[in-house]
Amino acid sequence: xxxxxxxxxxxxxxxxxxxxxxxxxxxxxxxxxxxxxxxxxxxxxxxxxxxxxxxxxxxxxxxxxxxxxxxxxxxxxxxxxxxxxxxxxxxxxxxxxxxxxxxxxxxxxxxxxxxxxxxxxxxxxxxxxxxxxxxxxxxxxxxxxxxxxxxxxxxxxxxxxxxxxxxxxxxxxxxxxxxxxxxxxxxxxxxxxxxxxxxxxxxxxxxxxxxxxxxxxxxxxxxxxxxxxxxxxxxxxxxxxxxxxxxxxxxxxxxxxxxxxxxxxx
Amino acid sequence: xxxxxxxxxxxxxxxxxxxxxxxxxxxxxxxxxxxxxxxxxxxxxxxxxxxxxxxxxxxxxxxxxxxxxxxxxxxxxxxxxxxxxxxxxxxxxxxxxxxxxxxxxxxxxxxxxxxxxxxxxxxxxxxxxxxxxxxxxxxxxxxxxxxxxxxxxxxxxxxxxxxxxxxxxxxxxxxxxxxxxxxxxxxxxxxxxxxxxxxxxxxxxxxxxxxxxxxxxxxxxxxxxxxxxxxxxxxxxxxxxxxxxxxxxxxxxxxxxxxxxxxxxxxxxxxxxxxxxxxxxxxxxxxxxxxxxxxxxxxxxxxxxxxxxxxxxxxxxxxxxxxxxxxxxxxxxxxxxxxxxxxxxxxxxxxxxxxxxxxxxxxxxxxxxxxxxxxxxxxxxxxxxxxxxxxxxxxxxxxxxxxxxxxxxxxxxxxxxxxxxxxxxxxxxxxxxxxxxxxxxxxxxxxxxxxxxxxxxxxxxxxxxxxxxxxxxxxxxxxxxxxxxxxxxxxxxxxxxxxxxxxxxxxxxxxxxxxxxxxxxxxxxxxxxxxxxxxxxxxxxxxxxxxxxx
Numbered sequence: 001x002x003x004x005x006x007x008x009x010x011x012x013x014x015x016x017x018x019x020x021x022x023x024x025x026x027x028x029x030x031x032x033x034x035x036x037x038x039x040x041x042x043x044x045x046x047x048x049x050x051x052x053x054x055x056x057x058x059x060x061x062x063x064x065x066x067x068x069x070x071x072x073x074x075x076x077x078x079x080x081x082x083x084x085x086x087x088x089x090x091x092x093x094x095x096x097x098x099x100x101x102x103x104x105x106x107x108x109x110x111x112x113x114x115x116x117x118x119x120x121x122x123x124x125x126x127x128x129x130x131x132x133x134x135x136x137x138x139x140x141x142x143x144x145x146x147x148x149x150x151x152x153x154x155x156x157x158x159x160x161x162x163x164x165x166x167x168x169x170x171x172x173x174x175x176x177x178x179x180x181x182x183x184x185x186x187x188x189x190x191x192x193x194x195x196x197x198x199x200x201x202x203x204x205x206x207x208x209x210x211x212x213x214x215x216x217x218x219x220x221x222x223x224x225x226x227x228x229x230x231x232x233x234x235x236x237x238x239x240x241x242x243x244x245x246x247x248x249x250x251x252x253x254x255x256x257x258x259x260x261x262x263x264x265x266x
Numbered sequence: 267x268x269x270x271x272x273x274x275x276x277x278x279x280x281x282x283x284x285x286x287x288x289x290x291x292x293x294x295x296x297x298x299x300x301x302x303x304x305x306x307x308x309x310x311x312x313x314x315x316x317x318x319x320x321x322x323x324x325x326x327x328x329x330x331x332x333x334x335x336x337x338x339x340x341x342x343x344x345x346x347x348x349x350x351x352x353x354x355x356x357x358x359x360x361x362x363x364x365x366x367x368x369x370x371x372x373x374x375x376x377x378x379x380x381x382x383x384x385x386x387x388x389x390x391x392x393x394x395x396x397x398x399x400x401x402x403x404x405x406x407x408x409x410x411x412x413x414x415x416x417x418x419x420x421x422x423x424x425x426x427x428x429x430x431x432x433x434x435x436x437x438x439x440x441x442x443x444x445x446x447x448x449x450x451x452x453x454x455x456x457x458x459x460x461x462x463x464x465x466x467x468x469x470x471x472x473x474x475x476x477x478x479x480x481x482x483x484x485x486x487x488x489x490x491x492x493x494x495x496x497x498x499x500x501x502x503x504x505x506x507x508x509x510x511x512x513x514x515x516x517x518x519x520x521x522x523x524x525x526x527x528x529x530x531x532x533x534x535x536x537x538x539x540x541x542x543x544x545x546x547x548x549x550x551x552x553x554x555x556x557x558x559x560x561x562x563x564x565x566x567x568x569x570x571x572x573x574x575x576x577x578x579x580x581x582x583x584x585x586x587x588x589x590x591x592x593x594x595x596x597x598x599x600x601x602x603x604x605x606x607x608x609x610x611x612x613x614x615x616x617x618x619x620x621x622x623x624x625x626x627x628x629x630x631x632x633x634x635x636x637x638x639x640x641x642x643x644x645x646x647x648x649x650x651x652x653x654x655x656x657x658x659x660x661x662x663x664x665x666x667x668x669x670x671x672x673x674x675x676x677x678x679x680x681x682x683x684x685x686x687x688x689x690x691x692x693x694x695x696x697x698x699x700x701x702x703x704x705x706x707x708x709x710x711x712x713x714x715x716x717x718x719x720x721x722x723x724x725x726x727x728x729x730x731x732x733x734x735x736x737x738x739x740x741x742x743x744x745x746x747x748x749x750x751x752x753x754x755x756x757x758x759x760x761x762x763x764x765x766x767x768x769x770x771x772x773x774x775x776x777x778x779x780x781x782x783x784x785x786x787x788x789x790x791x792x793x794x795x796x797x798x799x800x801x802x803x804x805x806x807x808x809x810x811x812x813x814x815x816x
Contacts, residue, residue, distance in 0.1 A: 015650075015658040018556030019603070020803045022656035044270070044654045046600045052803040059510060059532050059800070063397040064565040066605060068488050071397055091601045093690070112500050115455055167457065171483060175492065194496050198455030201493075206464025208452065211411045214445045223417045227438050230421050235430045242426035246475040249414055255461075255468055255477060258414050265418035 019065070021045055021053050030096040047074055047089040047100060061104035067091040070176030073146065076100045086144040086178050106177040108188035111195070120203035122161040129192050132158060134185030141179035141189055147172045151179045151189050158196060166193065167200035210256065226265055268691035269598070270654055273700075279623035280661050280698050287617055287625065288669045297617075299628035305635050312638035312646070314558045315589060325788040326781070328582030337555040338586055341574050343785055344796035346778050347514045348528065348537055355517070355773040358541045362388040362506065364760050365526055365542035367513040367572060370398025371487070371746070372729025372753035373548035374494045379757025380546075381504040385764060388540060389498070389505065390529050392512035392567045392799055396495045399550055399565055399730060400749055403487030406479035407750070408743035409444035411466055415476035417441040424744060427473040428737025431585070435716035436735040440744065440751045447750035448480060456493045457482050471742040472609075479743045484682055487746055511538070512567075514797055515778055516545065516575050516725070519771040524579070524725035526773065532799070543768040544724045544760035547572040548753060551708035551730035554801045561595055561604035561657075562705040571797035572731040576712045578781045581720045584733040585710030590740060593636040594618075595704025597659030599690045604704045607683060609633075611662060611699075614679060615670045619661040619698070620649035637703040644702065651700060659700035668695050707745065709736055718756040724768065726760050728752035 016022045021042060023029065029040040034051055041050040048062060063071030072089035079097035089102060111128040118124045126132060132155065141151035149172050157165040170193035179189040217223070230238070247260045260266075269277065290296075300308065309316045314335070321333050324342050334342065364380045366373045369391030377387045389395065410420040420441040425432045448466070452458065459467040459481050468477040482489035498505050513527035517539070526541040549572030553564025562568070573583055594611070596602035612618070612629040618636075620626050620643050627639040640660055644650030650658035667676050676695035677684050687694045711733035718726045729749045736744060785793050804812075 015559075015652065016656035017559030018554075018561060018801070018803070020805065021600075022805065024652055024654070024656045027654045027656075042655050044598075044600055049600060049655075049803070053805055055804055055808040057800070057802060057804065058566070062566045063393055064402050066402050066563070066565075067601070068485060069394075069397050069401050069565065071394060093600065110499065112502065114500065115497070171457065172485070174488070194492060197457055198493060198496060200455075201457040202453065202455040205457070205460060206462075208411070208458075208460065208464050208466045210413060211445060211449055211452065211466060214411050215449045218417070218442065218445060223442065226416075226418050227421065227442055230418065231434050231438050238422070238425060238430060242422055246419070246422060248474075249470070249476045251470060255465060256413060260414055266414065266416045 019049065019052070021049050030094060032094050033097070033099045035101055036099065041094055043094070045094055047087075047092050047094055048072060050094045051089070061089065061102045065090045068174055070174035071104065073103045073176040073178045074100060075103060086146055088146045088176065091146065103178070103181060106181045108177060108180045108191060110188060110191045113195070115198055115202060118199060118203070120163060120199060122158065122163055124199065125158060125163070125192065125195060128195065129188070131185060131187050132192060135159065135187055136184055138184055140182040140184070144178040144182045146176065146178065147174055149173050154193055154196070155187065155189060158192065163196050163200050164204055166196040170197060269697065273598075273651070273653070276621060276651055277697060279621070280619055280663055283619070283623040284663065284666055284669070288666050291615055291666070291670060297625045297628050299631060300635065305631070308638045308642060309635060312641045313634050314560065314591060315587060315634070320558055325790060326784045327577050328580055334587055335557050337557050338552070338570070340794045341555075341570055341796045341798070342577055343790050343793055344574060345782050345785060345793045347530070347795055347797060350775055350778045350782070353528065353537070353775060355539060355775065357539060359538040360388055360508070360529070360540040362386040362542050363764055364388070364544050364546060364757070365390065365540050366546045366548055367527060368398075368548035368550060368729070368731070369395040369507060369509070370548065370550055370729065371400030371491055371494065371749035372756070373546065374491070374498050375750050375753030376546045376548060376728060376757035376760070377498055377505050378494060378501075379754050380761050381501050383758065383761035385504070385761050387505045388542070389507045390511055390513050390527065390540065391507065391509055392532065394509050395498070395507045396491045397565060397567065398491065399553070399568060400487045400746070401491045402563065402565060403746050404484050405471070406469065406481035406486050406743045407448070407490070407746035408478045408741070409448045409480060409747060410441070410476065410478055411445050411448060411480070412468060412476060412478070415478055417444070419475050420444060420478065423473055423475055424741060425737070427741040428739050431737030433734030439716040439755065440735060440747055443751040443754070444747050447747060447754065450754065451490060451493065451750070454493050454497055456489055459483070473741050490746065490750070512571065512797070512799055513540075513575065514571075514799070515775060516579050517541070517773050517775055518579060518722070518777060520774055521771050523723045523768070523770070525770045527575070528775070530799070539773070541770065541773065543764045543770060544726065546756045546760055547576060547712065547725065547727040547731055548729045548756070549731050553705050553708070556801070557589055557705055560591065560703060560705040563592070563595070563604050563606060564705070567800060569798050569801060571799065572727070573712055574796045576720065576725070576727070579722050579725070579777050581712050581722055581725065583710055583712045585738055586708070586733065588709040588738045589705060590707035590709055591634070591637045591703045592706050593633055593640055593703050594662060594701040596699065597657045597702045598653045598700040599692070600655060601690060602686060603657065606704065606706070607662065607699060607701055608680070611664055611667070611680065611683070614667045614675070616667055617663045619663055621651050622649065623661070640701075640703055653700065657702070659702045661698040662701045663698045664694045665696055665698065707740055709733070709738055709740055717759045718752050719759065724763065726756040728756040
């Protein structure tokens with residue numbers, strides 16, 4: 001009997017595996033309301049994992065589970081508080097007496113365009129999204145953004161014709177759609193921001209000349225012979241090059257300035 | 267959510283040992299590193315890739331006799347989700363020139379190239395278009411675009427980093443195409459980090475000889491995905507996207523060519539027949555198998571479906587035994603579980619500590635060794651720290667970085683991590699982080715040539731689902747490049763294959779019944795059902811109350 005207990009004590013502790021939570025002995029649970037219905041879940045879980053703990057299996061409303069894909073926008077209220085709160089289910093921790101609703105999809109208008117037929121003129125954006133000027137600057141979009149993007153800021157920048165500013169401000173957008181769900185003017189902000197960023201990168205940001213040159217060289221088959229030789233090389237010789245013949249570009253020299261001693265493969 | 271009072275009590279033990287540890291570190295006295303023999307012992311005993319237990323030889327299929335982790339072996343020896351004799355192949359529900367399985371970076375790149383070549387395309391995906399590991403890649407994308415760099419050095423760095431186990435023609439492809447990929451993305455309107463003159467801002471990474479890592483903020487993968495998805499959405503005349511409708515079985519024709527797939531509407535539970543002249547597998551990796559129970563950095567749908575489907579039509583795989591673990595993934599708070607904490611934290615001098623606040627390993631062992639030592643301390647010695655949700659971790663003592671290098675160093679050197687934890691009420695310059703190894707990348711995958719062809723005519727593959735590009739160890743920034751290089755090649759080559767004249771004969775899924783027969787004959791009595799499509803995180807308590815299910 002004593003021996004059996006010893007074996008018991010030696011076994012690995014029961015722990016949560018993968019993304020499946022467990023309730024360890026002595027840990028606390030709290031009540032949350034999923035679409036109005038009460039469930040007891042362990043504290044410190046995210047909304048997403050709390051719902052899974054309760055027995056839900058997501059088809060919609062879960063994606064990267066790391067706060068970057070925008071699949072799990074959630075609206076919630078707390079007991080006794082009139083305010084609406086917005087967040088991502090994978091990034092927001094449950095609090096006692098939260099009232100939760102998932103909004104995995106919200107309909108929004110998206111214009112169809114051929115980027116190569118557009119230009120850096122803001123009129124292009126106005127023509128594709130005339131509803132831009134239905135914005136009344138209420139700022140509900142910004143308040144709903146789980147990424148703290150200044151949504152009204154980039155919409156206003158576009159209204160003023162400043163595509164570069166809009167591209168910069170909207171860069172962290174994960175296209176979850178919460179802004180559009182709150183908009184009085186029924187704007188699809190995140191689609192407009194996407195168009196602005198692509199126009200900025202294609203027509204306003206300067207092109208990388210060193211990249212174009214490298215592309216031309218590759219298309220002129222400049223490196224084909226060098227690569228063919230590497231393909232045929234045995235491990236011993238590859239190892240020799242790897243260990244002895246790789247000069248390391250210094251950390252602090254500005255890009256484009258350093259020239260290695262061995263230039264035969266450049 | 268900040269630490270609970272119970273965890274705060276434990277942090278006091280870390281604080282109690284810190285002054286003496288900092289003093290020793292100042293005198294350059296370190297916890298002794300393991301010698302080579304000890305390394306091998308700890309790896310063999312505790313590293314998930316080396317442990318003999320939890321692995322077995324697969325009894326059926328192209329890789330018969332090869333050793334895999336149990337979870338992987340289970341899926342290679344699995345039976346089909348649908349019952350083959352119930353399938354009606356006579357009515358085609360969807361038809362296109364090219365069917366692409368997977369809507370991440372590789373699949374979408376392939377779709378755009380096939381569309382450029384005038385082909386009609388269907389993308390089938392289990393979640394939304396773009397929900398993928400691509401979107402989660404933060405660091406950057408490799409390409410030799412600088413004057414001091416060339417495809418030669420990209421090749422050498424990559425194959426050396428992979429311990430010379432990489433498939434050479436795939437390395438040649440990635441080194442050759444990488445600058446073309448970057449240029450393609452630039453033309454599609456991707457916002458790269460550039461100087462005001464337009465020069466790409468590039469950085470070094472582990473194992474680089476030249477600065478080759480291009481980025482877009484700290485969300486490079488997300489920016490790639492946003493841009494190529496937006497382009498695909500503007501091509502509705504040639505690209506149809508079927509969301510929440512994953513492929514579950516490949517369809518061949520009676521000549522043995524790949525001719526489509528059976529799709530599954532997850533919401534209505536109907537199956538559809540999708541017919542195509544060429545099929546591209548771009549279904550991603552297997553992080554959500556949680557090999558040996560590990561947390562993962564991967565997205566919700568990373569469940570190895572593509573490898574499973576390919577296996578049933580006779581396409582084998584390589585290096586699937588090799589999984590990239592990162593020793594320090596986040597264990598608390600829950601929002602960050604599985605996400606990476608850069609090696610830099612230990613590089614700056616932070617110790618790894620057990621529940622007593624004591625050191626048990628040298629903090630800068632190679633990644634695989636470090637992972638094994640953490641696992642040993644927590645699971646074998648029982649000296650891990652348990653979180654309120656039942657996760658186990660070890661302390662990573664970040665506050666001692668400020669003690670060693672001066673106040674403000676943590677905030678200055680680790681800005682992204684600082685903000686990430688501060689958002690949840692934890693100041694990592696004052697409190698330690700709780701960490702444990704996390705599953706990051708599927709190094710192996712299905713066998714392909716440099717033109718992305720598999721052994722089955724008409725079946726192409728690209729992205730994390732393929733094996734050999736990285737050998738047994740992947741360098742940072744090569745996964746995003748892998749996705750674009752081979753995604754683009756798959757789209758181009760599938761179109762060329764079709765232009766060569768493809769006549770699809772009578773459709774068949776006889777291979778499914780044949781495979782199930784092989785399983786039966788191998789004496790596998792209770793095979794799992796696959797593809798599993800999504801992981802199930804129901805608790806044992808809930809499952810035990812689902813009395814309608816067996």
